[in-house]
Structure formats: C-alpha cells, structure tokens
Amino acid sequence: MSRISIILPAKNEAAALKNLLPRLTAAQPGAEIIVVDDGSTDDTRAVCAASAVTCLSSPYSMGNGAAIKRGARKASGEILVFMDGDGQHDPADIDRMVARLDQGFDMVVGARDWESQAGVGRGLANTLYNWLASRMTGHVVADLTSGFRVARAERFREFIHLLPNGFSYPTTSTMAFFRSAYGVAYEPIKAAERVGKSHIKPLKDGIRFLLIIFKIATLYSPLKLFVPVSFLFFLAGCVNYAFTFLTYGRLTNGSTLMWSASVIVFLIGLVSEQITSLTYRRTD
Structure with a gap:
C-alpha cells in the first residue's frame, strides 16, 4: 500500500494531464495516483491509461467536490494529496507539503501569492474569504480556496459527508478541520497558469461564491x-x-x-x- 495517494479531479483536462501525469510519476514514483474523470468528453481516460494511472470515470459530470469525495474513498494511502488536474500545481511542492504533516499538522494547504491568483477579481474575492475565515476561526487563513492540499486520510474522511459536490470543497474542509481542532498549516506555493479554459463561470459562480461567505460562518460558529x-x-x-x-x-x-x-x-x-x-x- 502506498503511503501517499494523489487525487486529481479532472473534467476535459486531457491536454494538461499529458504533461502533468509524467511529472507526477517522476516526482512521486511510489505514490498512488488517481484521476477522477468527472464526465469528460475528451480522451482523459486514454491519457490516464498511457501513463498507467488509475482513472475513476463518471458517466456524467457530478462536480469538482463530488470527484474529490470519490477519489478520497478510493484512495488507499494514509496521506491524501489533492491537486487540480489543469496543470496549475507543481508536483515538486508535494514533498515540502507532506513534510509539514510530520511536524504535527493534520492538513497542509498550498497558499498562493497574489501573482498566482486568476485575475484581480478572483484575487480580491479570495482576500475577502481569507480575512473572514481568519476572523471566524481566530487563526491566520492564508488561502481558504486553494485546491492544492495535503491531509491525513483518516482525518479528511471524517468530513466527506459535509463536502459539497461543487467547487467549494476547499472552504468546507478547511473550516471543518479548524472546528474539530485539527492542525492546519499553510505552505507558500506558486500556481502556474492553467492549461485550457476554466470551468468557473463568473456570473453563475459569482453568486455561489457569495454564498460561501455565509457558509464560512455557519460551518465554524453560527x-x-x-x-x-x-x-x-x-x-x-x-x-x-x-x-x-x-x-x-x-x-x-x-x-x-x-x-x-x-x-x-x-x-x-x-x-x-x-x-x-x-x-x-x-x-x-
């Protein structure tokens, strides 16, 4: 059984995975790699087969959070590594983040700097979320919405039932760890520009992100x-x-x-x- 399981939710990310999977395999040769195909219509499955990694396919799109939950249930490692399948995250950062777990933390989140934010609007929104979460928890929250995180499997699975099927699983998992007094650390990372087109729709998802603000509060202390x-x-x-x-x-x-x-x-x-x-x- 691998100590580390790497979970990548992917929807039509074949172009990014062609480059990312070989880099992951080289950086973590002993890790279990699971790509959760969220109803892709491209050749995601063929790319996974060519790289000899596990691919969990869904007959239709269930959402980013749903893919995370399916991958976490399937994973056999004691440490779960969550990365976006669009090529933004650097596999070289995994060892550094896993090492922080050995310092007594239960989850380590890759904290992006301002230059790594996907536009000024997203950067300002994330700054607001970080400030609100910090006020609610009493701890410094450096990046509430980062999808690059490492967690102890037994701890993360405690909160699978709380995770939404959409894009806000990072927010929910972070606040759940704080609420349960599990140690959370932040490790600075650089996020590259994603390969391909983002699946986030500004108008539709903007309303959803506003709801996250209320969710932050109700998840921790109503x-x-x-x-x-x-x-x-x-x-x-x-x-x-x-x-x-x-x-x-x-x-x-x-x-x-x-x-x-x-x-x-x-x-x-x-x-x-x-x-x-x-x-x-x-x-x-």
Whole structure:
C-alpha cells in the first residue's frame, strides 16, 4: 500500500494531464495516483491509461467536490494529496507539503501569492474569504480556496459527508478541520497558469461564491454571524423608537418589528449553533 495517494479531479483536462501525469510519476514514483474523470468528453481516460494511472470515470459530470469525495474513498494511502488536474500545481511542492504533516499538522494547504491568483477579481474575492475565515476561526487563513492540499486520510474522511459536490470543497474542509481542532498549516506555493479554459463561470459562480461567505460562518460558529445581525436589528429598533418618540411621542410598529426580528435572529443562531455541534460530533 502506498503511503501517499494523489487525487486529481479532472473534467476535459486531457491536454494538461499529458504533461502533468509524467511529472507526477517522476516526482512521486511510489505514490498512488488517481484521476477522477468527472464526465469528460475528451480522451482523459486514454491519457490516464498511457501513463498507467488509475482513472475513476463518471458517466456524467457530478462536480469538482463530488470527484474529490470519490477519489478520497478510493484512495488507499494514509496521506491524501489533492491537486487540480489543469496543470496549475507543481508536483515538486508535494514533498515540502507532506513534510509539514510530520511536524504535527493534520492538513497542509498550498497558499498562493497574489501573482498566482486568476485575475484581480478572483484575487480580491479570495482576500475577502481569507480575512473572514481568519476572523471566524481566530487563526491566520492564508488561502481558504486553494485546491492544492495535503491531509491525513483518516482525518479528511471524517468530513466527506459535509463536502459539497461543487467547487467549494476547499472552504468546507478547511473550516471543518479548524472546528474539530485539527492542525492546519499553510505552505507558500506558486500556481502556474492553467492549461485550457476554466470551468468557473463568473456570473453563475459569482453568486455561489457569495454564498460561501455565509457558509464560512455557519460551518465554524453560527453565533458569530447571527449575534451581530441580531444586535443591528435591536439597534435599528432603538434608533427608530427614539426618532418616533421625539417626533410623534409614541412607539410605532416599525420598532416593535425590528426588536422582534432581533430576538428571532438570535434564537435562530442558537439553534444553528446546536445543529453545527451535532454535525461535527464524531461517530465511530
């Protein structure tokens, strides 16, 4: 059994895999390499066969996160290495990242610098995610959305049921590790320009990425999101009451509704906190 299993989700990435797989094999000759073909219509399977690596094929596209989950279940190594199949990540960085696990960490994430971001828009969005995640967890989160990461297999599989089928699996797995008090480290990497066209659609996926912001909060500590919102409603009700009392000498329905909303939001936060605690409860 290989100590390291390398998992690459791929959808129509045959052009990138032709160059990447030989480099991976040379850099990690003893590793198990699994390409998860997410409903590709190109010759991804033929490229994998030519490089003598395992290819898990799906009859239709299920999503990047679904490919990660299928690969993690199939892998036999005690250490899982996740890389994008588009050629952005350098196989030479794997040894450096795996070495950080030996320092007592449970997951090591490849942290991209600004030059490695795919455009200014994506760079600004990732900066916002990193800042929010750092505020929520109390730890420095250098790259929340990086798809290049190394994790102990037994730890990662604890959270497979939480991972979405879409592109936000890095966010979910990072916050899950922090929530469960598993050590997370960041290793600086350089990401190259991807081979071929990106599968991310700015308009459609932009809305999805906005939802990630709320997911970050609810995955770690819902009360940190709901309490400030509850306070804002309460404060707005007080301001509205002060204005209407000084102007009309009475309490209006607007203030009452805002105070009611404050209480409701706070109670939803309490319930969400309990649900989150149950979600992370380990069952052996």
